Amino acid sequence: MGALEDGYFGVCSFMSRTNCCSGECGPNGLPLTPPSIAIIGRFQFLTSLRHPNLCQYLDIQRGKFDRIFVISEHYCKCVHDVVNENKRKRFELLPKIAYETLSALQYLHNCQICHRYLSGENVLINEKGTVRLSNYGLYYMTDSGRNVPFDIQHAVYSAPEVYVSDMNCQPTGPKGDIWSVGLMLLELVLFLYLLCYTLGKEPVLDSLLLHFQESTKWISENEDPNLADILQLISNSLTLKPSARLPGLDESFQFANPGIEHLAVVVKEKDVIYQLRRMAVLHRCLEAYPYTKDKLVVEARSDVPPLYRGYIWTALLDVPCTIDYKYANIDKESPTAADRQIEVDIPRCHQYDELLSSPTAHEKFKRIIKAWIVSHPHYVYWQGLDSLCAPFLHLNFSNESLAYGCLSSFIDNFLKDFFLKDNSEVMQEYLGVFKMLIAFYNAKLYNHLSKVNFQPEFTIGKLNRLHLDVLPLHKLFHVWDVLLLGGNAFPLCIGAAVLCDMEDRLLQCEFNECIILFSDVPEINVENCLKKALEIYQLAPKTLLYQRRLSAVFVNGKSNCRLDPFSFTLQVGTQLGLHLEEMDNDNVAQCPEICAEEMLFLCERKKNDVNNSLIIVDVRDKEDFDYYSIPGSINIPYNSAFEDGNFFLPSMLKNLLNKHYYMTVIVGSGSDLKARQFTLLLVGLNYSRICLLHRGIEVLWERKNS
Structure with a gap:
């Protein structure tokens, strides 16, 4: 402990919270720690702080009824005493007081400590005129105020976010201290004590400006400062380089910052001006719906304003306008077989949400x-x-019929036949496609999970519930904003994105460790997960995603994705399209597939992209290849890839696969399994983005001759 010199011993006393009983125990069977003991434990760190502008904490004692006594260094003179001295001396002290106060705060903030209770009374000054900050550890030692029954804030000096954080029961950061310093320095400049200052009938800023003009006449008797001078002073005090300033609103405060459109959704939702502009645009779309449905989809791709989210989801799900009449005519009172289970499940649903946990x-x-x-x-x-x-x-809390309509439409479009009494066949089909999606996008992860026998059955529960039990509602909303545009296949991509996000941990786990990992899924970065899911959706063949005879949903025989306007639209039953009836052969090993129509679409789209091209490998015999082949394809006969019964990768194909490519399509005859086996062998060698031409090259030959 340093010498007190001209200082004194000071005592601060307060009561700790007494919200736990003496006999109450925690999950470990041990008695709960009283808040007063927790305060004493956290106080010890404060005694180690050393700074020339801080009053040192010396000791702490616990009295009766959990009263705490904190002993620290103290001085009798504070900044408010300086206010009562002559004007010229105060202005001489002002730069020194400001510098030393900010120096002490910088040290505290670097130590992860916020003052939270900063005021002129806590900025002490010793006989040498040095600033000494006091009471800076109260917020820290009480664990952000959780261990005391009172609010740690000042009625005049505390920043607005301090009051907001108290309502939300969240700790505040160091910015609130800077606000308090600003008000304290304002008192020195204006020669008044804000707590005792009474404003007149005129506006607040006018009142302060008049007081400022009256108080500064001694500086220049001939020229009074005006509002423009004050604004210029503030402008000159900003960071000189505009690019180094914090991003915010422009000077007009009337237009949204264009750069905010590229920020995270969470950031955009907190920008009031941006939200006003977005709401104005989407309000017009909703007013003219359904004639502006296409425009609404385009705007929803950017982001969905929280205030209009319910209406936008209703429009995206095509809920009919007669839903009120339909809902009103449904018997919702008669007993059903599920009543007992519903009574058990509902009270446990999203208990953390105040609205949904209400009766x-x-x-x-x-x-x-x-x-x-x-x-x-x-x-x-x-x-x-x-x-x-x-x-x-x-x-749609105030409109049950809309909530019912959204639920019905959502299940019909995204969970078709998942609620059948016997849904095993649907689930197995869904699992099979999910496995093939992992094999296509991340063959290394797919092979490892297959090796340890960790099947998608262990993850499909969370995938089937669309991450409802993993994400809180405020994050789930952002996922479903994209999901509703992505169509019936997009939930598979989200599930694959979650798995790939956990790749590093999964590759180090055996079966039991994988089970433990998925029993308690770590927190998901929603923004990164959605970006990865969109990447998977854009890369994966739509043939692969929709090869589900039971659960796939098509609109007029076509896939329906409004998320990417440039993606391929899959057609079912056409000559070159997807034929679902040929996907039901249980005797054939499944592998990622692409239909001929989609392959031709990608060939045309990627023909000028040398570094991101489509590789087409024809594994038929050379005679068949010379007779008819796809332009640009390379011929590697199936038999040439085997030596003494062992598969080895030809050097030419190996060099191609080691380069950056968009996708590799294995082409063969639909009458044998050679191309399918070749595809599976490449996947087994950890090559990703490998797929098989659906129904073989014969479909192209038939079209040529038709």
Whole structure:
């Protein structure tokens, strides 16, 4: 401990929170630690702080009834005493007070400590005129105020975010201290004590400006400062280089910053001006719906304003305008076989959300779910339906019929036949496509999971519930904003993105470790996950994503993705398109496939992109290849890739696959399995983006001759 010199011992006393009983125990079976003990434990770090502009903390004692006594260095003179001295001396001290106060705060902030209670009374000055900051450890030692029954803030000096954080029960950062310093220095400049200053009837800024003019006449008797001079002073005090300033609104405060459109959705949602502009655009789209449906889709690709999210989702899901009449005529009161399970599940659904955990929400949950069960007699209630309903109820809390309409449309479009009483066949089909998607995009991860026998069955639960039990609602909204535009296949891409995000950990895990890892999925970075999912969707063949006879949803026989306007539109049943009936052969090993129409589309699209081209490998015999082949394809006969019964990769193909390519398509005859086996062998060698031509090269030959 340093010498006190002209200082004194000071004592600060307060009561700690007493919210735990003496006999109460925690999950480990041990008694809970009283808040007063926790305060004493955190205080020890404060005693190690050393700075010439800080009052040193000396000791702490715990008294009766959990009263805490904090002993520290103290001085009798504070900044408010300087206010009462003559004007010229105060202005001489002002730069020194400002510098030393900010120096002390910088040291505290570097130590991860916020003052939170900074005011003129806590900025002490010793006999030498040196600033000594006091009471700076109260917020830290009480664990951001959690261990005391009072608010750690000042009625005059605390920043606005301090009051907001108290309402949200969140700790504040160092910016609030800078606000308090600014107000304290304002007192020195204006020669007034803000707590005792009474404003007149005129506006606040005018009142302060008049006081400033009156107080500064001694500086220049002939020229009074005006508002323009003050604004110029503030402007000159900003960072000189504009690019080094914090991004914010422009000087007019009327137009949104164009750069914000490229920021994260969370950031954009907090920008009021940007949200006003987006709401104006989407309001016009909603007013003219359905005539502006295409425009609405284009705008929704950018982001969805939270205030209009419920209406935009309703439009994207094509909920009919007669949904009010339909919902009103459904019997929601008669008992059903699922009533007991619904009563058990609903109170546990999103308990952290104040709105959804209310009794009113529970009643609405029950009515909406029962209405869906009654109106869909071919389906049954499965656990998770309540969580599926939660986002729609949250967004349409005052309109049950819209929530019901969104839920019904969502299940029809994204979870077709998942709620059948026996949905095993649908689930197996979904699992098969999910496995092939992983094999296509990340063959290394696919081979490792196959090696340790970790099948997608262990992850499909979270995938099937569309991450409802992994993400809180505010993050789930951002995922579903994209999901509703991505179509029926996009949930597969999100699941694959989550797996790939965990690749480094999964590659080091055996079966048991994988099970443990998926039993407690770590926090997901939603922004990165969506970017990865979109990348997977753009790369993966639509043939692969939609080769689901039972659960795939098509619009007029075509895939429906509004997320990427330039993506391939898959057609079902056409000569070169997808034929779902040929996907049901259980005797044939599954591998990623692409139909001829999609392959030709990609060939045309990538023909000028040398560094991101399409590789077409024809594994038929040379005679067949010379007779008819796809322009630009290379011939590597299936038999030439084997030596003594062992598969080896020809050097020419190996060099091609080691370069950057968009996709490799293996072409063969549809009458044998050579091309399929060749594809599986390449996947087994950890080569990604490998797929097989659907139905073989014969479909192209037939079209040529037709």
